[in-house]
Amino acid sequence: MKAKLARLIKTTEPKQQIETPDDVEQAKWKALGGEILTFEKEWCVRLKEMYPLESMYHDFTYGEARRAVREATHPFFAVDVPTDRVLFMDTETTGLRGSGTSIFLIGFARIHEGHLEMVQYVLPHPAFETAFYYHFLNDIGDEVRFVTYNGKSFDWPQIKTRHTFVKSKVKELPAVGHVDLLHASRRLLKPTLESVSLKAVEAHFGHERVDDLPGFLAPMHYFQYVKEREPDILRPVIEHHHADCLSLVSLYTRLTHLVEGDGLMFGEERAHWLSDLGNEDAALKTYAQLDNPSKLAKMRQAMLLKRTGKIDEALPLFEQVGSIESLTELAKHAEHQTKDIDRAIVYTNRALELVEARRTVLKQTAFRAQRELQHRLARLERKRL
Structure with missing residues (x-):
């Protein structure tokens, strides 16, 4: 009887929750x-x-x-x-x-x-x-x-x-x-x-x-x-x-x-970035608003103008830059578009002079550019004959 009562008491007691x-x-x-x-x-x-x-x-x-x-x-x-x-x-x-x-x-x-x-x-x-x-x-x-x-x-x-x-x-x-x-x-x-x-x-x-x-x-x-x-x-x-x-x-x-914003410090970079993203109209607008653009900005603006069919606006910028790359672009335009072989030769010779000045600093790059320009010059000379 005692054992039965003990079991009954035990079953009515709430079970303790075990904390895990x-x-x-x-x-x-x-x-x-x-x-x-x-x-x-x-x-x-x-x-x-x-x-x-x-x-x-x-x-x-x-x-x-x-x-x-x-x-x-x-x-x-x-x-x-x-x-x-x-x-x-x-x-x-x-x-x-x-x-x-x-x-x-x-x-x-x-x-x-x-x-x-x-x-x-x-x-x-x-x-x-x-x-x-x-x-x-x-x-x-x-x-x-x-x-x-x-x-x-x-x-x-x-x-x-x-x-x-x-x-x-x-x-x-x-x-x-x-x-x-x-x-x-x-x-x-x-x-x-x-x-x-x-x-x-x-x-x-x-x-x-x-x-x-x-x-x-x-x-x-x-x-x-x-x-x-x-x-x-x-x-x-x-x-x-x-x-x-x-x-x-x-x-x-x-x-x-x-x-x-209008911060001049990042104006050029913003234009380059827009160009890289393929937003050509916005890039050209940003380039045009620069007060004192660098030669790099002018060159990228000119190349973008050329790519979008605005070569007449690009030519003055190529002249202002006056680098090997820009003079080469002017030579190509004179040779293929205006058929002015003499002017193309002038631009190519100017580019070669810049290559000669660069040779002591960047020999490999200069030699490659020199070979390309000499090849162009030889072709132009043959066309003039």
């Missing part, structure tokens, strides 16, 4: 403001922070950044989606290359009507990539434009590679476009800076980071975090990544101001 290591770790993430997202038997962490549009990062408010995104007309910076579909995205990985490299932190800044939203996703365990990508891809939607720093060559290919391992369970990758600010920084700042890393460009504009975790240490922090399951170990990496994303917002704003 996941429970302990998730509680720590929640204490840091993290949100636990689950998928099947996996989970990941989402961190969110909101900033009003009046908030400033470096020299620009997020409201100014929103205007830059909406109003950019330069082909490199212009986007064809609503502002909240433009994601200033960055990742942190366990290495730089190779099939074993994983992304353990991915995030983006996104500008809405009344605020900027900063979102980060943390992979708590290498085996939980399905939950990680499931929630990231669901949150960003079916069509986005990424603003990154080397993301077109690194971050996005890494995402695509890792997606192949989980694509049977998560949605397809979205339709994407890229504004890779590394390429913009190279074009605008490479002559000035030895390095165009994001941190170097920030420092160039007066915003050198203090007490920031070097990027190469991020994998070490992640591996240590996975081993100890202590979120505080990842805090410096998360802060570094957070700063990278917000820096992309500021840098996009600054660079669009440089190329969209």
